Amino acid sequence: MKTLLENVRNNAPLVHFITNYVTVNDVANIMLACGGSPIMSDEISDVEDITSICNATVLNIGTLNKNTIESMIAAGKKANALGHPVILDPVGAGASKLRTKTTFELLEKVKFTVIRGNISEIKTVYSGSGSTKGVDADVADVITEDNLAETVKFAKELSKTTGAIIAITGAIDIIADQEHAFAIRNGVPMMSRITGTGCMLDGVIAGYVAANADDKLKAVAAAVAAEGLCGEIAAQKVEDEGSGTSSFRMHLIDAMSNLDGEMLKNDAKIEEL
Amino acid sequence: MKTLLENVRNNAPLVHFITNYVTVNDVANIMLACGGSPIMSDEISDVEDITSICNATVLNIGTLNKNTIESMIAAGKKANALGHPVILDPVGAGASKLRTKTTFELLEKVKFTVIRGNISEIKTVYSGSGSTKGVDADVADVITEDNLAETVKFAKELSKTTGAIIAITGAIDIIADQEHAFAIRNGVPMMSRITGTGCMLDGVIAGYVAANADDKLKAVAAAVAAEGLCGEIAAQKVEDEGSGTSSFRMHLIDAMSNLDGEMLKNDAKIEEL
Amino acid sequence: MKTLLENVRNNAPLVHFITNYVTVNDVANIMLACGGSPIMSDEISDVEDITSICNATVLNIGTLNKNTIESMIAAGKKANALGHPVILDPVGAGASKLRTKTTFELLEKVKFTVIRGNISEIKTVYSGSGSTKGVDADVADVITEDNLAETVKFAKELSKTTGAIIAITGAIDIIADQEHAFAIRNGVPMMSRITGTGCMLDGVIAGYVAANADDKLKAVAAAVAAEGLCGEIAAQKVEDEGSGTSSFRMHLIDAMSNLDGEMLKNDAKIEEL
Numbered sequence: 001m002k003t004l005l006e007n008v009r010n011n012a013p014l015v016h017f018i019t020n021y022v023t024v025n026d027v028a029n030i031m032l033a034c035g036g037s038p039i040m041s042d043e044i045s046d047v048e049d050i051t052s053i054c055n056a057t058v059l060n061i062g063t064l065n066k067n068t069i070e071s072m073i074a075a076g077k078k079a080n081a082l083g084h085p086v087i088l089d090p091v092g093a094g095a096s097k098l099r100t101k102t103t104f105e106l107l108e109k110v111k112f113t114v115i116r117g118n119i120s121e122i123k124t125v126y127s128g129s130g131s132t133k134g135v136d137a138d139v140a141d142v143i144t145e146d147n148l149a150e151t152v153k154f155a156k157e158l159s160k161t162t163g164a165i166i167a168i169t170g171a172i173d174i175i176a177d178q179e180h181a182f183a184i185r186n187g188v189p190m191m192s193r194i195t196g197t198g199c200m201l202d203g204v205i206a207g208y209v210a211a212n213a214d215d216k217l218k219a220v221a222a223a224v225a226a227e228g229l230c231g232e233i234a235a236q237k238v239e240d241e242g243s244g245t246s247s248f249r250m251h252l253i254d255a256m257s258n259l260d261g262e263m264l265k266n267d268a269k270i271e272e273l
Numbered sequence: 274m275k276t277l278l279e280n281v282r283n284n285a286p287l288v289h290f291i292t293n294y295v296t297v298n299d300v301a302n303i304m305l306a307c308g309g310s311p312i313m314s315d316e317i318s319d320v321e322d323i324t325s326i327c328n329a330t331v332l333n334i335g336t337l338n339k340n341t342i343e344s345m346i347a348a349g350k351k352a353n354a355l356g357h358p359v360i361l362d363p364v365g366a367g368a369s370k371l372r373t374k375t376t377f378e379l380l381e382k383v384k385f386t387v388i389r390g391n392i393s394e395i396k397t398v399y400s401g402s403g404s405t406k407g408v409d410a411d412v413a414d415v416i417t418e419d420n421l422a423e424t425v426k427f428a429k430e431l432s433k434t435t436g437a438i439i440a441i442t443g444a445i446d447i448i449a450d451q452e453h454a455f456a457i458r459n460g461v462p463m464m465s466r467i468t469g470t471g472c473m474l475d476g477v478i479a480g481y482v483a484a485n486a487d488d489k490l491k492a493v494a495a496a497v498a499a500e501g502l503c504g505e506i507a508a509q510k511v512e513d514e515g516s517g518t519s520s521f522r523m524h525l526i527d528a529m530s531n532l533d534g535e536m537l538k539n540d541a542k543i544e545e546l
Numbered sequence: 547m548k549t550l551l552e553n554v555r556n557n558a559p560l561v562h563f564i565t566n567y568v569t570v571n572d573v574a575n576i577m578l579a580c581g582g583s584p585i586m587s588d589e590i591s592d593v594e595d596i597t598s599i600c601n602a603t604v605l606n607i608g609t610l611n612k613n614t615i616e617s618m619i620a621a622g623k624k625a626n627a628l629g630h631p632v633i634l635d636p637v638g639a640g641a642s643k644l645r646t647k648t649t650f651e652l653l654e655k656v657k658f659t660v661i662r663g664n665i666s667e668i669k670t671v672y673s674g675s676g677s678t679k680g681v682d683a684d685v686a687d688v689i690t691e692d693n694l695a696e697t698v699k700f701a702k703e704l705s706k707t708t709g710a711i712i713a714i715t716g717a718i719d720i721i722a723d724q725e726h727a728f729a730i731r732n733g734v735p736m737m738s739r740i741t742g743t744g745c746m747l748d749g750v751i752a753g754y755v756a757a758n759a760d761d762k763l764k765a766v767a768a769a770v771a772a773e774g775l776c777g778e779i780a781a782q783k784v785e786d787e788g789s790g791t792s793s794f795r796m797h798l799i800d801a802m803s804n805l806d807g808e809m810l811k812n813d814a815k816i817e818e819l
Contacts, residue, residue: 021313022301024567025569025742033791038568039638040567040568040608043611046645049642049643050638050642053642062313063313064316095322096314097322098316099319193306244528244531245302245527250523253790253791254791254792255790293586295571295574299571335586339589365596371592466578466579468574468575469574518575519579522575
């Protein structure tokens with residue numbers, strides 16, 4: 001854990017984002033806070049150049065439009081050609097036809113290193129991944145200790161069909177490739193009372209994966225634990241102050257800017273399953 | 274007041290926003306803070322699906338462009354067809370031909386539940402609403418205790434021609450339908466020293482109206498009082514700390530995340546006129 | 547210095563921004579904090595009207611796209627026709643073909659009052675400004691006390707070919723027109739650990755230049771010193787609190803909202819070279 005974090009601070013990975021305009025400022029700031037550096041660009045005639053000078057690419061469909069879909073495909077293909085990690089966040093997949101269709105189109109045209117979403121979004125990804133149908137019904141809509149085993153099986157199967165590391169985030173987070181899986185129990189409920197914790201995590205994951213190419217699965221687990229741990233630190237401050245959700249957002253990014261390898265090693269709650 | 278707020282927290286209304294990219298993050302965060310949930314989508318091929326799964330729709334023309342105008346009309350019509358409340362914020366109406374023209378086009382094609390703006394924007398709305406001309410000259414540019422009666426008359430008349438609840442925000446806020454009106458005296462001057470208090474209020478109004486369909490006029494008044502009250506709490510913190518406008522923004526959203534029905538009932542300064 | 551700041555607070559200049567969606571909220575808030583007022587508009591059919599009612603225009607290519615490039619040219623030409631100051635921030639010029647080409651196109655079609663960027667961006671501007679080639683090799687990539695003289699010579703030459711005041715920001719900031727130059731030694735390293743300090747500075751510069759038309763060079767120097775000084779105040783608070791980068795961002799804007807002429811006069815570290 002310690003080294004995984006320190007590699008981010010030492011290598012300062014540059015990450016290209018095509019992401020939504022709601023949370024983009026928080027994403028840029030947490031990227032800097034964790035030790036990386038962000039560049040946002042979504043114009044079709046700009047994205048391939050920007051992807052080329054970066055170390056990783058994040059495609060987040062939170063506020064997609066016709067132009068940015070085209071740009072996501074171009075940037076994703078370029079990153080694939082260069083062997084850079086590409087992270088997909090299928091925000092709202094399943095909630096509208098366009099979001100679902102775009103998710104499927106991206107899965108078809110781009111090879112992803114990591115796919116991160118909540119269980120509902122990941123189930124939609126699954127439904128379009130060419131996996132045997134019928135699994136949806138078997139996976140619950142909320143991850144609990146009781147359905148952990150089924151969810152892990154589902155995530156491993158999706159990893160097989162997509163070739164990507166699957167990160168399902170929620171009260172318990174599941175990180176899986178085809179063979180291994182981790183459950184992460186960091187984080188606090190207040191993380192869902194602000195916008196952007198998922199989008200921010202996309203960036204942190206991109207930074208950790210770019211800086212730790214030799215152990216991508218553990219890098220994703222470390223990134224997820226890191227943000228969860230920052231959430232815990234922030235929630236404690238909010239409680240001490242009697243403040244609220246906007247202070248929580250600030251303390252979360254503050255905590256990421258101060259997090260070091262020792263803290264992550266000691267307080268990450270990562271269990272191999 | 275108490276029940277109006279609690280209905281928002283208990284029903285957690287989902288609100289679709291087509292809004293400007295300047296204040297969108299604050300809007301999303303205050304929406305969550307007040308008890309609702311935001312979805313932003315402005316792509317024409319996405320907005321009808323998103324409006325359909327939401328409980329209310331906000332159209333804010335702060336950074337409009339050709340594509341989003343088309344999307345606003347489509348989302349507004351869909352919300353009308355479904356009987357969902359639709360809120361219009363005509364940001365900058367009167368300041369440019371496009372903003373004025375777009376406001377008029379939206380008024381023609383979409384039936385609004387609430388129209389919220391400052392007095393200057395609302396006067397522009399009035400000039401395009403089909404009302405008898407000539408009233409503009411009669412309404413002052415700043416609402417004061419001295420011209421309250423005229424402003425209320427103007428707001429009621431505009432409500433008649435548009436069918437919408439009219440919310441004119443300023444040092445004193447006026448909320449009116451065709452028959453009833455409220456003056457709200459919460460709020461502090463520092464609210465105009467940060468960007469986004471108006472846009473955030475659009476969201477809070479949408480949440481309160483969606484969760485209180487039986488008494489929309491009082492719901493709008495409660496939302497306006499709630500944000501004003503949060504401004505008062507935040508200003509007190511800024512004074513105690515000797516901090517500044519960015520801290521004010523944070524404390525405002527913090528206060529919304531902590532506001533409960535009892536506080537709103539006790540401290541809302543709402544007068545029926 | 548004192549009067550330069552007070553003119554901003556007294557005249558409350560209205561600034562039109564065509565800027566990136568990453569930092570736009572911070573830009574709007576610091577514009578208000580320093581005493582001005584922001585309007586964001588990037589739709590081609592809106593920008594000329596908005597530029598016309600404003601006192602200055604900022605063109606920032608951070609997240610440019612085909613539509614906003616066209617809008618920047620239209621707004622810039624309109625501002626030129628009206629004699630309003632226009633500020634260029636060539637974000638990422640040199641990092642992609644589109645950004646470099648757009649910078650050159652803007653330089654060709656719009657006359658800028660101020661061009662602000664880091665040394666790398668300004669060198670790209672230079673390469674397209676029609677200056678004798680070959681200077682690039684002579685200017686270092688980081689401004690230090692050792693290469694100050696060469697950098698100043700370079701900035702003055704670029705000012706000659708562009709007609710603009712050149713603001714090169716970094717650990718030491720250089721402000722130059724064709725004949726005079728200032729070095730500014732305010733600011734702290736943490737300013738580069740958050741996104742947006744450059745974009746925010748564009749706005750502050752626009753406000754200072756609009757409110758101080760008689761002494762634009764000193765106005766730019768004052769704006770740069772003002773933001774650097776706010777960075778120093780914010781860094782001190784972060785150290786006292788043991789907080790982090792997100793708190794730093796808040797304290798920076800807070801400091802700008804509280805900065806007065808006396809403080810700027812006493813603590814600006816501006817040296818004429």
